[in-house]
Amino acid sequence: MHASDASPTLPAELIACHECDLLQTEPRLAPGETARCARCDAFLARNPPDSLDRTLALTLTAAVLYVIANVYPLVGLDMQGRFVEVTLIEAVRALWRDGMTPVAALVFVTAVLFPLLELLMILRVLLPLRFGRTAAAQGTRENRFFRLVRAVKPWGMVEVFLLGMLVSLVKLSHLATVILGTAFWATAGLILALTFASRAFDTRLMWRAPETGDAR
Amino acid sequence: MSHRPAGAPQLTAREAGLMSCHVCGQLARTPSGAHALLRCPRCDTPMHMRKPASVSATWALVLAAAILFIPANLLPVMTTTSLLGSQQDTIMSGVVFLWQSGSWPLATVVFFASIMVPLLKILALIHLAASVQRRSRHRLRQRTRLFRLVEFVGRWSMLDIYVITMLVALVHFQGLATIHAGPGAVAFGAVVVLTMFASMSFDPRLIWDPLADGRAATADHP
Numbered sequence: 001m002h003a004s005d006a007s008p009t010l011p012a013e014l015i016a017c018h019e020c021d022l023l024q025t026e027p028r029l030a031p032g033e034t035a036r037c038a039r040c041d042a043f044l045a046r047n048p049p050d051s052l053d054r055t056l057a058l059t060l061t062a063a064v065l066y067v068i069a070n071v072y073p074l075v076g077l078d079m080q081g082r083f084v085e086v087t088l089i090e091a092v093r094a095l096w097r098d099g100m101t102p103v104a105a106l107v108f109v110t111a112v113l114f115p116l117l118e119l120l121m122i123l124r125v126l127l128p129l130r131f132g133r134t135a136a137a138q139g140t141r142e143n144r145f146f147r148l149v150r151a152v153k154p155w156g157m158v159e160v161f162l163l164g165m166l167v168s169l170v171k172l173s174h175l176a177t178v179i180l181g182t183a184f185w186a187t188a189g190l191i192l193a194l195t196f197a198s199r200a201f202d203t204r205l206m207w208r209a210p211e212t213g214d215a216r
Numbered sequence: 217m218s219h220r221p222a223g224a225p226q227l228t229a230r231e232a233g234l235m236s237c238h239v240c241g242q243l244a245r246t247p248s249g250a251h252a253l254l255r256c257p258r259c260d261t262p263m264h265m266r267k268p269a270s271v272s273a274t275w276a277l278v279l280a281a282a283i284l285f286i287p288a289n290l291l292p293v294m295t296t297t298s299l300l301g302s303q304q305d306t307i308m309s310g311v312v313f314l315w316q317s318g319s320w321p322l323a324t325v326v327f328f329a330s331i332m333v334p335l336l337k338i339l340a341l342i343h344l345a346a347s348v349q350r351r352s353r354h355r356l357r358q359r360t361r362l363f364r365l366v367e368f369v370g371r372w373s374m375l376d377i378y379v380i381t382m383l384v385a386l387v388h389f390q391g392l393a394t395i396h397a398g399p400g401a402v403a404f405g406a407v408v409v410l411t412m413f414a415s416m417s418f419d420p421r422l423i424w425d426p427l428a429d430g431r432a433a434t435a436d437h438p
Contacts, residue, residue: 164378
């Protein structure tokens with residue numbers, strides 16, 4: 001369905017601010033421009049240049065980094081000749097075995113499961129768009145995946161996890177030698193890729209046929 | 217570069233008899249029946265004029281978080297057993313430890329993320345829910361900004377949960393040192409999750425609604 005089909009009696013560019021409900025017309029945005037609400041300054045829309053390709057490239061990068069971040073050890077610890085290293089999943093399992101089941105589940109969901117779901121859903125939504133199927137052809141069933149992206153996004157906390165890891169390493173640095181693992185750097189890269197991917201993602205791609213050229 | 221739409225007449229979607237989809241932003245006419253369920257004509261999401269039971273849900277979740285904030289700060293979040301004996305740490309004593317060991321920038325970060333942010337978030341959401349209930353028309357922009365801030369910083373409170381996870385996972389040198397998580401960690405995790413749900417259930421459009429009511433009243437009685 002095109003925007004104009006959805007409610008034929010309403011002008012297509014009329015939008016309501018999602019934070020203060022003010023009706024306003026969405027301005028035509030040049031690439032890179034952002035629209036904000038006239039009354040409450042809420043973010044309304046952005047027109048990131050070359051959105052589809054950039055988002056896909058960055059999301060695929062993030063997917064590769066995600067695998068590395070989960071397969072390789074995050075950090076190693078050398079304490080008087082004894083060496084341990086952990087992967088993210090092993091850290092969650094250690095917490096689980098320690099009897100902290102709800103906390104382990106929370107860490108698993110926010111640092112492992114939801115970031116993965118977000119990546120998969122974005123790819124699931126954007127790949128068909130990239131290979132020629134228009135948003136209109138996708139229909140409402142596909143939009144379920146996008147709704148899932150929206151629901152899952154606030155709970156993916158890879159960047160908080162990385163800072164937490166740094167704090168724990170500082171706490172340990174006085175009693176053991178800390179060795180940063182491959183997954184540590186992959187996680188740092190993953191955060192960058194995810195941040196830039198969400199900046200490049202124009203959600204309006206989902207609902208409108210991409211406009212060709214630089215007319216916007 | 218930021219673009220601001222021209223100042224059109226200050227009419228809200230609700231006043232115009234329209235609802236906007238919270239997923240795709242599509243506008244649709246509000247159905248006349250009180251209980252008529254409308255699905256978004258574009259993306260099929262169920263549509264609501266405002267988030268359902270927004271204020272009462274926010275109250276319930278914030279109060280639950282406020283109660284759990286007490287055990288989260290009083291109970292130990294971890295127990296360190298080493299050659300020197302056993303030591304229990306609360307969130308605050310972890311901050312003090314970081315400060316004393318010289319890493320005061322990290323101590324500041326942890327203090328803000330683990331103690332100030334959850335506390336201020338609870339207070340801010342109480343203020344928002346109470347002012348919406350009073351139908352206050354003051355400081356609308358500031359309160360909207362406050363809500364945005366609460367949504368933005370809330371996730372950083374998870375910091376200590378991850379610190380505990382990494383410490384428990386790394387430090388299990390039998391005979392030398394082991395770290396176990398304590399019951400405070402469960403309460404603390406619950407505070408973070410509850411405040412996140414609380415800010416998600418709050419509808420910022422409620423802040424602005426009293427303004428429209430005022431306009432309707434003056435229009436009726438000039």
